[in-house]
Amino acid sequence: MAELKLPVSEEEIRKLRVGDAVELTGRMITGRDAAHKWLIESFREEVAPFLKDTVIYQCGPVVRKNPDGSYDFVAAGPTTSIREEPYEADVMCRYGLRGVIGKGGMGPKTLEGLGRCGGVYFHAVGGAAQVLAHAVKKVERVFMLEEFGVPEALWVIDVEKFPVMVTMDSHGRSLHDEVEAASREKLKELLGLGA
Amino acid sequence: MRSQERYSEVFLEMLRRAATQLPDDVVAAIRRGRDREEDGSLAQKALDTILMNVDLGREQSSPICQDTGTPVVWVHHPIGVSTRMIEKSMIEAVRQATARQYLRPNAVHTLSGKNTGVGTGAGIPFMHFEEWDEPEIEVRLILKGGGSENASSQHKLPDNRLGAGRDLEGVRRVVLDALVQAQGKGCAPGTLGICIGGDRVSGYEESKRQLLRHLDDTNPIPELARLEEQIFREGNELGIGPMGFGGKTTLLGVKIGTLDRLPACYFVTISYMCWADRRAAVRISEGGDVTWLS
Numbered sequence A: 001m002a003e004l005k006l007p008v009s010e011e012e013i014r015k016l017r018v019g020d021a022v023e024l025t026g027r028m029i030t031g032r033d034a035a036h037k038w039l040i041e042s043f044r045e046e047v048a049p050f051l052k053d054t055v056i057y058q059c060g061p062v063v064r065k066n067p068d069g070s071y072d073f074v075a076a077g078p079t080t081s082i083r084e085e086p087y088e089a090d091v092m093c094r095y096g097l098r099g100v101i102g103k104g105g106m107g108p109k110t111l112e113g114l115g116r117c118g119g120v121y122f123h124a125v126g127g128a129a130q131v132l133a134h135a136v137k138k139v140e141r142v143f144m145l146e147e148f149g150v151p152e153a154l155w156v157i158d159v160e161k162f163p164v165m166v167t168m169d170s171h172g173r174s175l176h177d178e179v180e181a182a183s184r185e186k187l188k189e190l191l192g193l194g195a
Numbered sequence B: 001m002r003s004q005e006r007y008s009e010v011f012l013e014m015l016r017r018a019a020t021q022l023p024d025d026v027v028a029a030i031r032r033g034r035d036r037e038e039d040g041s042l043a044q045k046a047l048d049t050i051l052m053n054v055d056l057g058r059e060q061s062s063p064i065c066q067d068t069g070t071p072v073v074w075v076h077h078p079i080g081v082s083t084r085m086i087e088k089s090m091i092e093a094v095r096q097a098t099a100r101q102y103l104r105p106n107a108v109h110t111l112s113g114k115n116t117g118v119g120t121g122a123g124i125p126f127m128h129f130e131e132w133d134e135p136e137i138e139v140r141l142i143l144k145g146g147g148s149e150n151a152s153s154q155h156k157l158p159d160n161r162l163g164a165g166r167d168l169e170g171v172r173r174v175v176l177d178a179l180v181q182a183q184g185k186g187c188a189p190g191t192l193g194i195c196i197g198g199d200r201v202s203g204y205e206e207s208k209r210q211l212l213r214h215l216d217d218t219n220p221i222p223e224l225a226r227l228e229e230q231i232f233r234e235g236n237e238l239g240i241g242p243m244g245f246g247g248k249t250t251l252l253g254v255k256i257g258t259l260d261r262l263p264a265c266y267f268v269t270i271s272y273m274c275w276a277d278r279r280a281a282v283r284i285s286e287g288g289d290v291t292w293l294s
Helices: A033-041 A087-094 A107-119 A129-132 A176-191 B004-020 B024-036 B044-059 B083-101 B147-152 B168-182 B200-212 B222-237
Strands: A001-006 A020-030 A056-058 A061-063 A071-074 A099-104 A120-124 A135-143 A152-170 B070-077 B127-129 B137-144 B154-156 B190-196 B252-256 B266-272 B278-284 B292-294
Touching: A001 B070, A020 B154, A033 A087, A056 B278, A071 A129, A071 A152, A087 A107, A107 A120, A107 A152, A107 B154, A129 A135, A129 A152, A129 B044, A152 A176, A152 B044, A176 B168, A176 B222, A176 B266, A176 B278, B004 B044, B004 B083, B004 B137, B004 B278, B024 B044, B024 B252, B083 B127, B137 B200, B137 B292, B147 B266, B154 B168, B154 B200, B168 B190, B168 B222, B168 B252, B190 B200, B200 B252, B200 B266, B222 B252
Parallel strands: A001 A020, A020 A056, A056 A099, A099 A120, B070 B127, B190 B252
Antiparallel strands: A020 A152, A061 A071, A120 A152, A135 A152, B070 B137, B137 B278, B154 B266, B190 B266, B278 B292
């Protein structure tokens, strides 16, 4: 499996294609529903450097606080991406993100944003919270923990060999659109419905 | 020894088991799916990761999925046992399980958006009580994650768009359509708990109760057994596959129950359960002895 280091350049990210299996190593940040809304409401100077040229992981982890005040990720799989469809392309282009990690794929607005600003959609295996938490080597810091709570906070994490698959690329291709179209065709056939 | 402390202790262990250990029949079904997929395909890679993840959860006593869901609980109790006491015990157990990271703090105040931080809140956990003639109490629960809950749906027949009438063929049609709609939301391969009939409340309850059944059981009602088998086969022919990557394994199981209905209503209610089909069951004797059920 190919390894991809974070931060990553636009040029590197544009080389990735749907169907590529990749292991990510480096720094990324988590963010889900509350975080996406917050990032769009105004430009968040303090968080911006942690978004530039890396990826946002749509994840609401289970986190343990250690006696010394540090944190560990106990369970950390992806959440359903489509809820961030109204925000993701704007967050990506505004903060210079190079990609998203989530599950289930995203829609046309995000796909367009991936092409325009240079990014990919990485699919992590949904529910694989243990495998993915083990790839998180360190929790560097956290934003908005008090306000949003553990699942919704923005966690800055260092990962090593974090396994993902490219299912939407910067060349306009989406595996999700293809599978959905094929399954709809099959459904019509099973139900005997005309096109 | 019917004390709140004893019940809380047992329920805490029950929640730990449910969150960290996937039932054997579910693991076996995932393995069968894995062996059917093409070698080297994204579908097979996804199922391999899932199986590795299931082993890790069990070994390390850590949650299989970070979305540890809503505990949905069914309790059978003898005459004279306080259901309020059982409910308090479960609430305490959920709080302790959350403090120990078996569960994620999963209750958010709807108006303020603030997480309660302790795993419990208004309506969470959700509990059903039923009195019975046996001397023991029996508790069964599922952990129902949010992604799969968002993929659940209720339909009323007839449905002209799908050519679905008020019969089992109509049920087949809306369920297969709903499965196509669920892709990208619930984590496939999933299990469908289905209730035909009932009202808008009881339909959802029964559809979730169907998820307590073992994947390899056979519905005692032959026409429902046939329908389960057919939807299972055709659902897997849709090609959605694990995680929606394409492939042969879209469903792990289909479980259907019925409730009587009003003459004017014909509801089909579908509770989608993700591959992390987490459940646990226990019997507690009058003296506080515990028997774990599968």
